[in-house]
Amino acid sequence: xxxxxxxxxxxxxxxxxxxxxxxxxxxxxxxxxxxxxxxxxxxxxxxxxxxxxxxxxxxxxxxxxxxxxxxxxxxxxxxxxxxxxxxxxxxxxxxxxxxxxxxxxxxxxxxxxxxxxxxxxxxxxxxxxxxxxxxxxxxxxxxxxxxxxxxxxxxxxxxxxxxxxxxxxxxxxxxxxxxxxxxxxxxxxxxxxx
Amino acid sequence: xxxxxxxxxxxxxxxxxxxxxxxxxxxxxxxxxxxxxxxxxxxxxxxxxxxxxxxxxxxxxxxxxxxxxxxxxxxxxxxxxxxxxxxxxxxxxxxxxxxxxxxxxxxxxxxxxxxxxxxxxxxxxxxxxxxxxxxxxxxxxxxxxxxxxxxxxxxxxxxxxxxxxxxxxxxxxxxx
Numbered sequence: 105x106x107x108x109x110x111x112x113x114x115x116x117x118x119x120x121x122x123x124x125x126x127x128x129x130x131x132x133x134x135x136x137x138x139x140x141x142x143x144x145x146x147x148x149x150x151x152x153x154x155x156x157x158x159x160x161x162x163x164x165x166x167x168x169x170x171x172x173x174x175x176x177x178x179x180x181x182x183x184x185x186x187x188x189x190x191x192x193x194x195x196x197x198x199x200x201x202x203x204x205x206x207x208x209x210x211x212x213x214x215x216x217x218x219x220x221x222x223x224x225x226x227x228x229x230x231x232x233x234x235x236x237x238x239x240x241x242x243x244x245x246x247x248x249x250x251x252x253x254x255x256x257x258x259x260x261x262x263x264x265x266x267x268x269x270x271x272x273x274x275x276x277x278x279x280x281x282x283x284x285x286x287x288x289x290x291x292x293x294x295x296x297x298x
Numbered sequence: 299x300x301x302x303x304x305x306x307x308x309x310x311x312x313x314x315x316x317x318x319x320x321x322x323x324x325x326x327x328x329x330x331x332x333x334x335x336x337x338x339x340x341x342x343x344x345x346x347x348x349x350x351x352x353x354x355x356x357x358x359x360x361x362x363x364x365x366x367x368x369x370x371x372x373x374x375x376x377x378x379x380x381x382x383x384x385x386x387x388x389x390x391x392x393x394x395x396x397x398x399x400x401x402x403x404x405x406x407x408x409x410x411x412x413x414x415x416x417x418x419x420x421x422x423x424x425x426x427x428x429x430x431x432x433x434x435x436x437x438x439x440x441x442x443x444x445x446x447x448x449x450x451x452x453x454x455x456x457x458x459x460x461x462x463x464x465x466x467x468x469x470x471x472x473x474x
Contacts, residue, residue: 114415115338118418124433127329127350139355240381
């Protein structure tokens with residue numbers, strides 16, 4: 105008889121002593137099918153949950169997206185289809201006075217000459233295309249170009265460290281964020297003066 | 299062998315077709331040994347069955363590629379150890395996070411307190427039992443066992459050394 109002092113023998117005996125319950129191939133296939141069914145059900149539940157979230161999200165966004173000018177028609181089908189750009193309702197051509205407030209992280213930026221200040225935009229609009237100039241009160245005047253899609257405006261100055269403005273137009277005012285060279289950024293707002 | 303299995307596991311597409319030729323024979327040939335080993339490692343037969351089921355399922359899903367490997371058994375063992383490690387890690391994490399999830403009851407103790415072998419094995423940690431089974435029973439090298447357990451070969455050596463020492467000590471008590 106081998107001594108109980110032999111660890112390998114102890115381990116071997118441990119494996120031999122295991123009281124196995126039936127673990128059959130049929131059982132394996134059944135368990136596999138059961139698991140696949142649970143996975144399909146789980147996927148269905150997740151899919152339904154995602155669909156519900158999307159639908160609820162769309163419903164909660166629609167009233168804001170379809171906010172029309174006071175004189176505009178009530179909520180129509182065209183105004184609730186997000187993939188269709190809303191028509192340009194405002195002619196941006198003219199002069200706009202604005203201000204900006206910049207920061208980089210928690211630090212005020214001076215990429216526009218000073219951390220904050222004022223500017224004047226002069227726009228000429230052709231369809232959805234914009235061209236004009238931006239004059240900073242801190243000095244300098246630069247050409248700008250951009251587009252207006254629905255109420256979303258994007259414009260910027262050309263060049264390596266160009267300034268990019270994005271924002272939303274609401275009747276005779278617009279506001280949004282700007283970014284300089286992908287690092288400095290801040291907020292801006294403007295209103296039409298002429 | 300393990301490297302091949304590891305690469306294969308990451309690149310072999312999932313198969314979801316009906317029963318595949320050769321798998322049944324493989325299952326019947328390997329299930330008992332794997333189940334015994336996993337029961338000793340985890341100390342719980344239900345836990346061992348769950349791990350074995352998972353491991354065989356992964357093998358089944360990749361069977362067309364696994365079946366032509368030099369060592370399909372190595373792939374099965376590696377997969378089983380991966381499942382074991384993941385479960386062990388999750389249980390440890392849950393405990394560390396204070397979720398008050400009790401560890402799986404060690405099957406050795408309630409199975410038969412009079413069973414001296416079971417009591418000796420119950421003194422080891424699951425990792426010590428796994429290291430010893432992989433090297434002493436399945437014949438893997440320290441490097442191979444280390445890859446399966448996600449540890450270095452030195453750690454495997456340390457685990458098996460500790461396990462042997464503890465078992466020898468138990469044997470002394472049992473012989474006395």
